[in-house]
Amino acid sequence: MSKTDEIVVIGAGVIGISIGLELVRAGYSVRVLDREGLAAGASQGNAGAFAFTDIVPLATPGIMRKAPKWLLDPLGPLSIPLRYALKIAPWMLRFWRASWKDRYHHSVEAQTALMSLAKEALERQITSTDGESLILRQGQMQLYEGEKEFRASLPQWELRREQGIRYELFETPEDIARIQPGLDPRFTHAGYTPDWINTVDPKTWVEHLASAFTALGGVIEKRDIHNLSHTAGGVRLTYSGGEIHATKAIVAAGAWSHHLAKTLGDKFPLETERGYNTTLPKGAFDVRTHLTFSGHGFVVTPINGGARVGGAVELGGLDLPPNYKRADILLKKAASFLPGLNTEGGTQWMGFRPSLPDTLPVIGTAPQAQNVIYAFGHGHLGLTQAAATAEIVKTMVQGKPAPIDTTPYRPTRF
Incomplete structure (x- = not known):
């Protein structure tokens, strides 16, 4: 040609x-x-996760009641820099509409269909490129601090069950430790999805x-x-x-x-999820599964024998300077949640993730x-x-x- x-x-x-x-x-x-x-x-710089069970959209019913808190907590799990709030207002209106029950359920169904294809397509991609050595099949665990937080998550677990996603629910720290030892005992409940897949390094x-x-x-x-x-x-x-x-x-x-x-001539309401993380060197912690701290909006994942601590969502566009205090606070939380975590020698990163309201x-x-x-x-x-x-x-x-x-x-x- x-x-x-x-x-x-x-x-x-x-x-x-x-x-x-x-x-x-x-x-x-x-x-x-x-x-x-x-x-x-x-x-x-992402978490290296093939998150096929992640079918719940960010725009969930009732989420807009939390919007004022986002503006007041610049280091929270989902934040909007105050100087960017006016610019993102039209996107937030679409986001609010996407959170209504009719749109929400439509998004869940569409996400589930795409995830089902993605799971099969990835296996084809792994096989055709001989890439199995770069894949970790260790599952994923969502962790909850106490029964109240755990009970609040149950509708989403039921939604996963309806979509045929396999999982186990744990209600004691001892059950959690069978999969991932070394967690602070404040994490009393968890949900474990064994079919979750990671790559050793994205x-x-x-x-x-x-x-x-x-x-x-x-x-x-x-x-x-x-x-x-x-x-x-x-x-x-x-x-x-x-x-x-x-x-x-x-x-x-x-x-x-x-x-x-x-x-x-095509206009799209595309915004930027600015994600932050710190990658710790080999031996920082024995991460045996992808760990999601649901109430704090971040994860700890195994990367090249070390650990990557990152996540949260900052809707701040492409031009504002990075706020690495977000990475610092996530690492500090991770050290509290994983008492044996060695936080020395880490490398910080910030990246742009393209986000549409639905x-x-x-x-x-x-x-x-x-x-x-x-x-x-x-x-x-x-x-x-x-x-x-x-x-x-x-x-x-x-x-x-x-x-x-x-x-x-x-x-x-x-």
Whole structure:
């Protein structure tokens, strides 16, 4: 194929690389472009979790009653910087509407369908790339401080049961210690999902997929695409110093995707979940499963034999400077919750996660350009849903029916 016959994927994170890999396997000539390079954003610093059981959207019924507290607690599990509050107000209105019971249940159903495909697609991806050595099958545990917090979580566990998700509920510290010893006894209850999967390191996983992609003839280049335009023969992609012509373009640029969509006349209420973490070196703690501290909005996960402490959600856009006090407070809490945790020698990180009000991604053809496909807005579930998104996008490129109903993810829903 000539350069004009190429498919160009914008974004070299786990979504873009997975799409590129799926397309090159199907026989297409594919180039992946990224403003910073391979796995330079959220794909390198996330918790490394394939969170297939995470079907509950952020916009849950009654959540807006907590909004004033978010503004007053800049270091809480979900916060909005005061100077960003006015700018994010339109997004918050959509978020509030998404939390109504009718929209909420719709989002749960759509998320469940995507997660079901994602679980199967990941296994196909692991097998086809010989990636089992990079996978941890150790489950996940959500921890609760006392019976009141545990009882409040039971409706969500019932929702998981209805969707066929396997789990066990523990009601004593002794039961918890069978899976994960070393926790402070304040954590009296827990829910354990044994089918949860992690990778030993998310950046290494993306690099592994990229190696498979380039081995099949795929190309990865550093290019800051800033404009897209529809042409009679396909798509024109413009960057500083030049332009690229392609038959099709896939926009998978994470938190920057809406800027590219805007050049085609499409506007999306995409906001940025700014995630913070600290990665501790090997031997910091014997993390035997993915630990979720539900009441505090953060996790402790095994990464390369060490531990990554991070999470929480700061809705603060792309331009505000990082507030690493958030990482500090999470690490301090983790040291309290895991008395044996060695907090020395850690590396802090902050990354941007693209978030839409209903917690569902955009996957579909651009309304203003039939040769452009959008695949972004996965929030903190990009790693989890990458393989599924890639399989869906491949069918769209091929003009075949998608493996699931893609109506809930359509670009025009906003």
